[in-house]
Amino acid sequence: MVRPRTPLLTRERIVETATAIVDADGLDALSTRRLARDLGVQAPSLYNHFATKEEIVDAVGDAIVAGVDLSMLGRDPWPAALKAWARAYRAAFRAHPNVVPYLARGPARRPASLRLADAVYGALVDAGWPPAMATRIGATMRYFVAGSALGSFALGFVDDPSLYAEEYPHLRDAHRLAGHHEQVDEAAFELGLEALVDGLERRFATIEPA
Amino acid sequence: MVRPRTPLLTRERIVETATAIVDADGLDALSTRRLARDLGVQAPSLYNHFATKEEIVDAVGDAIVAGVDLSMLGRDPWPAALKAWARAYRAAFRAHPNVVPYLARGPARRPASLRLADAVYGALVDAGWPPAMATRIGATMRYFVAGSALGSFALGFVDDPSLYAEEYPHLRDAHRLAGHHEQVDEAAFELGLEALVDGLERRFATIEPA
DNA sequence: GTCTATACGCGGATAGAC
DNA sequence: GTCTATCCGCGTATAGAC
Numbered sequence: 001m002v003r004p005r006t007p008l009l010t011r012e013r014i015v016e017t018a019t020a021i022v023d024a025d026g027l028d029a030l031s032t033r034r035l036a037r038d039l040g041v042q043a044p045s046l047y048n049h050f051a052t053k054e055e056i057v058d059a060v061g062d063a064i065v066a067g068v069d070l071s072m073l074g075r076d077p078w079p080a081a082l083k084a085w086a087r088a089y090r091a092a093f094r095a096h097p098n099v100v101p102y103l104a105r106g107p108a109r110r111p112a113s114l115r116l117a118d119a120v121y122g123a124l125v126d127a128g129w130p131p132a133m134a135t136r137i138g139a140t141m142r143y144f145v146a147g148s149a150l151g152s153f154a155l156g157f158v159d160d161p162s163l164y165a166e167e168y169p170h171l172r173d174a175h176r177l178a179g180h181h182e183q184v185d186e187a188a189f190e191l192g193l194e195a196l197v198d199g200l201e202r203r204f205a206t207i208e209p210a
Numbered sequence: 211m212v213r214p215r216t217p218l219l220t221r222e223r224i225v226e227t228a229t230a231i232v233d234a235d236g237l238d239a240l241s242t243r244r245l246a247r248d249l250g251v252q253a254p255s256l257y258n259h260f261a262t263k264e265e266i267v268d269a270v271g272d273a274i275v276a277g278v279d280l281s282m283l284g285r286d287p288w289p290a291a292l293k294a295w296a297r298a299y300r301a302a303f304r305a306h307p308n309v310v311p312y313l314a315r316g317p318a319r320r321p322a323s324l325r326l327a328d329a330v331y332g333a334l335v336d337a338g339w340p341p342a343m344a345t346r347i348g349a350t351m352r353y354f355v356a357g358s359a360l361g362s363f364a365l366g367f368v369d370d371p372s373l374y375a376e377e378y379p380h381l382r383d384a385h386r387l388a389g390h391h392e393q394v395d396e397a398a399f400e401l402g403l404e405a406l407v408d409g410l411e412r413r414f415a416t417i418e419p420a
Numbered sequence: 421g422t423c424t425a426t427a428c429g430c431g432g433a434t435a436g437a438c
Numbered sequence: 439g440t441c442t443a444t445c446c447g448c449g450t451a452t453a454g455a456c
Binding site: 028100101104105106107108109111114115117118119121122125131132133135136137138139140142143144145146147148150151152153154155156157158163164167168169170171173174177184185187188189191192194195196197198199200202203 | 238310311314315316317318319321324325327328329331332335341342343345346347348349350352353354355356357358360361362363364365366367368373374377378379380381383384387394395397398399401402404405406407408409410412413
């Protein structure tokens with residue numbers, strides 16, 4: 001009588017399914033009933049594995065952040081490491097844009113988010129940045145990455161030429177953005193990332209001599 | 211019988227009250243019942259002024275964006291104008307952080323957001339940026355501003371020293387961030403903004419000769 | 421233009437049987 | 439560990455009186 005069969009639910013399965021729901025239909029679509037239905041069980045069964053729904057959302061967020069590669073931090077020179085890390089961070093966010101507002105609240109007590117913050121900050125300090133500046137750089141990078149993953153800039157414009165023609169002369173061609181939204185967003189992110197790190201390098205040059 | 215008294219509700223009053231609710235308790239707290247209660251009417255009365263709840267949220271968003279100063283665009287040199295505009299944009303967002311995820315979806319058909327996009331793009335093109343670059347710069351700036359207003363970086367760290375001590379050595383002092391969150395976030399935004407525009411200026415120098 | 425009354429479904433969470 | 443039954447509140451929206 002030692003557990004005749006595998007439990008129907010595991011934390012992993014719950015998190016996987018919850019992530020799929022959030023990705024498909026948004027954070028608001030994640031309800032205990034919907035989650036249970038997709039798992040083939042009844043809603044109250046979830047409470048054997050998580051105390052609250054909040055814990056489930058936390059686990060979803062942590063699993064996403066856990067996938068971000070941090071290996072370049074402390075290995076490559078800081079400007080290259082910062083760029084590579086930002087790309088990996090953004091890729092993880094963009095794969096789950098509906099979770100970004102939740103994740104952007106900060107690491108809280110989620111282990112993967114704390115590991116990430118620790119690694120970035122540590123790499124910058126080890127590279128020679130003063131602690132206060134390392135904090136600011138970490139913050140600024142998160143602003144940029146989170147903002148770029150929060151939603152598409154290009155898709156924010158309606159594909160309807162008549163909307164712009166009269167009132168917004170400069171936006172004459174804005175309706176075409178939607179058709180190339182991935183390239184537009186990608187190029188904008190790359191431009192900003194390169195410019196931002198470039199600007200930081202120039203500031204680093206002024207403190208280094210000290 | 212010519213309207214003996216002022217109507218209890220106007221679109222303005224509804225938008226004001228809705229904004230107050232969202233600011234105080236989040237976007238999810240904005241329900242028609244709650245909104246009506248705070249206005250001293252019954253929920254169904256709202257439908258005399260707005261067709262759906264979605265329209266109300268749109269009006270809240272547009273009112274926020276309408277308050278962003280755009281006067282520097284096309285007047286000051288583009289780097290100074292871009293910085294001043296970004297600060298005004300961020301201030302408007304930060305006053306209503308709970309609406310940022312909604313606003314970050316893009317201008318859609320909201321007039322104030324379209325005016326803003328039109329003004330920024332127009333100023334950059336008039337300054338000599340190629341149209342494709344002007345689009346990217348507008349996008350990148352929105353990423354950064356939205357990300358910085360989405361939530362506090364500093365407040366994302368729990369004020370509990372024991373959480374970090376063992377596992378995250380570099381975050382030894384992170385628990386102190388919460389106490390200075392406004393200064394930390396402000397300084398991080400300023401650092402990123404200056405570095406970003408700095409980096410853009412350097413790129414501008416390479417295209418200008420053409 | 422605003423009201424009351426009402427329809428109907430979904431939400432998180434708990435108690436207690438098996 | 440999973441189930442059934444259940445609590446109770448909140449959501450949008452409509453119908454029709456005043």
